[in-house]
């Protein structure tokens with residue numbers, strides 16, 4: 184279990200009033216205030232929780248400007264003011280989508296979807312400062328990232344849900360602490376399993392599992408494919424009516440665990456039946472004892488039998504929610520939060536690096 188703590192203090196050097204108040208709540212933080220120069224030691228020796236954290240943010244000392252070349256899927260967010268500081272308490276991290284600032288940007292981020300036209304989508308006609316880092320960003324599995332070959336030798340960092348990306352931006356993460364979401368011990372759920380699917384393809388692994396499973400148990404299917412789309416408002420309440428949710432990824436790719444698990448199942452408060460990367464990957468990324476993995480069953484019949492058994496046994500069902508006492512989850516949905524993460528990772532990123540073969544990296 185790679186539990187992570189959420190640090191709110193990325194900005195110990197330029198304190199605001201609210202941060203000062205927060206600091207007074209713990210000895211470490213007061214020390215950190217007094218001994219601002221030894222803040223790193225304070226983090227490590229006085230707050231073991233932070234020391235345990237896998238992705239320990241180091242505090243970068245200078246301003247970092249991040250230029251987002253095109254908004255992912257054409258949907259823009261407001262960037263006025265200092266969003267990283269105001270929204271996420273990450274300091275000295277300035278986001279812009281003003282492409283005229285190219286020559287002064289420390290980091291330029293390119294989202295894969297907007298590179299579909301190949302090299303013509305990139306500012307190759309402009310003088311690229313030698314210290315500037317280009318980031319290739321995608322939250323999609325390899326199957327959706329076509330045409331990578333022309334992009335070889337251009338990017339310095341990768342930004343993805345993959346744990347081995349330079350900038351790791353998962354769809355969600357597990358943290359220590361209690362889950363705030365209340366769980367009703369024995370809700371009378373009116374159905375056994377639900378599944379929301381918009382792009383159903385018969386050749387996908389998840390389609391085969393669904394087709395076999397529905398021979399043994401009823402499955403409530405929603406989404407575009409079934410012509411029963413759910414609005415954002417209806418999504419979680421509808422899923423919450425069933426005991427289990429099929430968190431089936433559209434492809435089984437290394438570390439690819441999407442909002443189908445973090446939002447659809449965990450936020451709805453139902454037990455996820457997962458199909459995606461290996462059990463070991465789920466164990467490393469999700470709360471303990473929180474899911475049922477399709478690969479653990481010899482057949483769809485066995486899985487169906489197991490689901491019926493668990494649904495009929497309140498105690499067994501509630502076991503899947505034990506983690507609510509010790510862990511909580513955090514989901515990421517705002518592109519700005521993801522972009523601000525670049526600054527959190529910045530001090531640890533390779534100063535000079537080039538992805539000579541992005542295609543191989545994506546498929547590795």
Ligand SMILES: *[C@@H]1O[C@H](CO)[C@@H](O)[C@H](O)[C@H]1NC(C)=O
Nearest residue numbers: 244245246247265275276277
């Ligand atoms: C960093 O940015 C802040 C806010 O724009 C500015 O006041 C400060 O002078 C900058 N520092 C450096 C070293 O450029």
Ligand SMILES: *[C@@H]1O[C@H](CO)[C@@H](O)[C@H](O)[C@H]1NC(C)=O
Nearest residue numbers: 279280281282283284285287
């Ligand atoms: C974009 O950046 C350029 C160069 O810094 C600046 O002159 C221009 O005013 C900016 N445009 C907007 C809309 O902020």
Ligand SMILES: *[C@@H]1O[C@H](CO)[C@@H](O)[C@H](O)[C@H]1NC(C)=O
Nearest residue numbers: 367368369370371372373497
């Ligand atoms: C659940 O529903 C059944 C049948 O409708 C009812 O007998 C039972 O008391 C309900 N249980 C709870 C906890 O509401």
Ligand SMILES: *[C@@H]1O[C@H](CO)[C@@H](O)[C@H](O)[C@H]1NC(C)=O
Nearest residue numbers: 314336337339534535536537
């Ligand atoms: C980033 O990648 C470019 C293109 O390969 C390369 O020329 C440049 O040296 C790299 N920059 C850094 C800082 O590594």
